[in-house]
Amino acid sequence: MNSNDKKVLEVKNLTVTYESEGSVVEAVNGINLDLTARKTVGLVGETGAGKTTTALSLLGLVQKPQGHVKNGKIIINGKNILEMTEKELENIRGKEIAMIFQDPMTALNPVMTVGDQIAESIVKHEKVKYEEAFAKASELLETVGIDKARAKEYPHQFSGGMRQRVVIAIALACRPGILIADEPTTALDVTIQAQVLDMMKKLKDEYETSMIMITHDLGVVAEICDEVAVMYAGHILEYGVLEDIFNRTKHPYTEGLFNSIPDINDDKIRLVPIDGGMPDPSNLPKGCVFHPRCPYADEKCKTEKPELKNISETHQVACIAYDRPGFSLGRSNS
Amino acid sequence: MIRYIIRRMLWVIPTVLVVSFLVYVAMDLTPGDPANAVLGDVATDEQYNQVREEMGLNDPIVVRYFRYVVNAVQGDLGTTLYGKRSVWDEVMSRLPYTIYLTLASIVVAVIFSLPLGILAGIRQNTWIDTLASVFSFVGMAIPNFWLGILLIMAFSVHLGWLPSMGVHGFKSIILPAITVGTGLTASLTRTVRAAMLDVIRQDYLRTARAKGLSNRVVILKHALKNAMIPIVTIIGTNMAGLLAGAMVTETVFSWPGIGYLTIKSVLGGDYNLVTGCIIITAVLMSLILLLIDVIYGFVDPRIKAQYVEGR
Numbered sequence A: 001m002n003s004n005d006k007k008v009l010e011v012k013n014l015t016v017t018y019e020s021e022g023s024v025v026e027a028v029n030g031i032n033l034d035l036t037a038r039k040t041v042g043l044v045g046e047t048g049a050g051k052t053t054t055a056l057s058l059l060g061l062v063q064k065p066q067g068h069v070k071n072g073k074i075i076i077n078g079k080n081i082l083e084m085t086e087k088e089l090e091n092i093r094g095k096e097i098a099m100i101f102q103d104p105m106t107a108l109n110p111v112m113t114v115g116d117q118i119a120e121s122i123v124k125h126e127k128v129k130y131e132e133a134f135a136k137a138s139e140l141l142e143t144v145g146i147d148k149a150r151a152k153e154y155p156h157q158f159s160g161g162m163r164q165r166v167v168i169a170i171a172l173a174c175r176p177g178i179l180i181a182d183e184p185t186t187a188l189d190v191t192i193q194a195q196v197l198d199m200m201k202k203l204k205d206e207y208e209t210s211m212i213m214i215t216h217d218l219g220v221v222a223e224i225c226d227e228v229a230v231m232y233a234g235h236i237l238e239y240g241v242l243e244d245i246f247n248r249t250k251h252p253y254t255e256g257l258f259n260s261i262p263d264i265n266d267d268k269i270r271l272v273p274i275d276g277g278m279p280d281p282s283n284l285p286k287g288c289v290f291h292p293r294c295p296y297a298d299e300k301c302k303t304e305k306p307e308l309k310n311i312s313e314t315h316q317v318a319c320i321a322y323d324r325p326g327f328s329l330g331r332s333n334s
Numbered sequence B: 001m002i003r004y005i006i007r008r009m010l011w012v013i014p015t016v017l018v019v020s021f022l023v024y025v026a027m028d029l030t031p032g033d034p035a036n037a038v039l040g041d042v043a044t045d046e047q048y049n050q051v052r053e054e055m056g057l058n059d060p061i062v063v064r065y066f067r068y069v070v071n072a073v074q075g076d077l078g079t080t081l082y083g084k085r086s087v088w089d090e091v092m093s094r095l096p097y098t099i100y101l102t103l104a105s106i107v108v109a110v111i112f113s114l115p116l117g118i119l120a121g122i123r124q125n126t127w128i129d130t131l132a133s134v135f136s137f138v139g140m141a142i143p144n145f146w147l148g149i150l151l152i153m154a155f156s157v158h159l160g161w162l163p164s165m166g167v168h169g170f171k172s173i174i175l176p177a178i179t180v181g182t183g184l185t186a187s188l189t190r191t192v193r194a195a196m197l198d199v200i201r202q203d204y205l206r207t208a209r210a211k212g213l214s215n216r217v218v219i220l221k222h223a224l225k226n227a228m229i230p231i232v233t234i235i236g237t238n239m240a241g242l243l244a245g246a247m248v249t250e251t252v253f254s255w256p257g258i259g260y261l262t263i264k265s266v267l268g269g270d271y272n273l274v275t276g277c278i279i280i281t282a283v284l285m286s287l288i289l290l291l292i293d294v295i296y297g298f299v300d301p302r303i304k305a306q307y308v309e310g311r
């Protein structure tokens, strides 16, 4: 194995539930995920698929008392974080693994200056004096494209795009080895989206950070990801390198995602949204979780749970329709 | 900010004018006659009329009120009925005691309600949460005079640890401050708990945790700073109740503040003194509310920004 292919993160059979008064939400159901140094893995799926929950469990931040990480392993740089004490977790959060949160309007503390909020992380992990940390925080603001004189200002004085830059600066403050970006551009308007994405790409390369990019925007995936995991109802249905997912699509759900993107160059190709909605996560269907919405489903899909199987060295799919002789998706050969 | 404070201070003037007019008219309407009170029952009609003329009581009320205000801005609130001392001096000599008691009871309330409310909020539905809510209900239901008497019986009469009346050093403030502060402690505990419950679910606390900050820092720094906003509001809105509570409590403990003086002057029918006491209390109240507003600006930068913009 080449040292460049070093795995910085391994997730094995991760299962997370939210439990309250008798109902159990099965948010994440036995997923596996690997992250290779300096690579970017995209985690794609509709709202409610369990993307944020997966990300939070990587930081040991699944919200108690409802949230429970049931079993599995999360190995970061060789250590299983599920076996760590709170103290050990605090030492790796923000340092070895950091997260950019979904909504920049609520992710910042309204009563602390942005400089303060960045400096906190530096004080914690680099054991420097506050003044030094604040100076560093100001430099970081400059790095993400905000005048450093504004470090003394409060979040309400910034626009949404700038707040997201601040959130990014907080996450990158201690140059973490692993960065989880939870829909970092969803809340921003399109022109700002492109700027923020470009900036993240640049900084990620400069800091040699490995990244998990959570999104439901396949455009973002195409732009930034090396590998893609397609997530649905807490399961990974398809996993592969970018070309596998985009050009050799194998799962009916992935196909559905592509079909639901309007094609602005050709108005004859009609938008085909996936029928139905996400299943109730506290009452998931038996068999394949996608079968109620799947145009290819048959009787077997209702009872038999598909496993994620290798179909090439880089590509995995969880669909038993491939047991049928000659089965292929409508889109796959076009 | 400074301009804002000055503008707010100017607003105290009309407030006090309205309050003083109402008090003046109310005192005029109450049965009884100052001239009678001065002379006693054995005066002739002639003497009586002469005294009324001397005291200016025969003029229309608007004229009398106007004269009162003109004198008042020069620090002359008239003289007390008995002993003919200056009302201004009398009230001012009591003012520090009332301020002392009010501040002490706020301190008591904050000392008890912060930890209790925080714990109840972060450990929702545990025994400490139940304890806090039982305490809040009881604390809000107990009348001040009854609590005061209870405390005197327990700590002064029975145990003999603390004085029951007057001012004899630091020990004397303890029971009155607890008496006045209990109601505020009760409502503050509920506020702190609710604020904590609200703040604790906010995304920015997750951001703080994701930086690797410890639970203690997350709660005491990030959460509490945000919870301060409703806490300061509740202290502000409870000020009127606090001053009223002080009036009763000062009487129970013979605490030489404005409240005790007010009650005594009402019972003695000392018109000038009652009016003076209430007007000074109104000014005090306005200034405390202003202070709360200023503190507000410091806890919430968004509000401070409004002050600056809204000049």
Ligand SMILES: Nc1ncnc2c1ncn2[C@@H]1O[C@H](COP(=O)(O)OP(=O)(O)OP(=O)(O)O)[C@@H](O)[C@H]1O
Pocket (backbone or CB within 6 Å): A018, A019, A025, A027, A045, A046, A047, A048, A049, A050, A051, A052, A053, A054, A063, A066, A067, A102, A216, A281
């Ligand atoms: N604190 C919680 N308590 C109970 N259920 C929760 C909690 N957080 C998330 N869930 C549930 O878990 C499931 C997965 O939620 P999650 O936030 O991980 O989805 P997501 O893929 O990030 O969606 P989105 O794209 O909207 O951000 C959802 O059904 C959600 O309702």
Ligand SMILES: [Mg+2]
Pocket (backbone or CB within 6 Å): A051, A052, A053, A102, A182
């Ligand atoms: Mg999410």
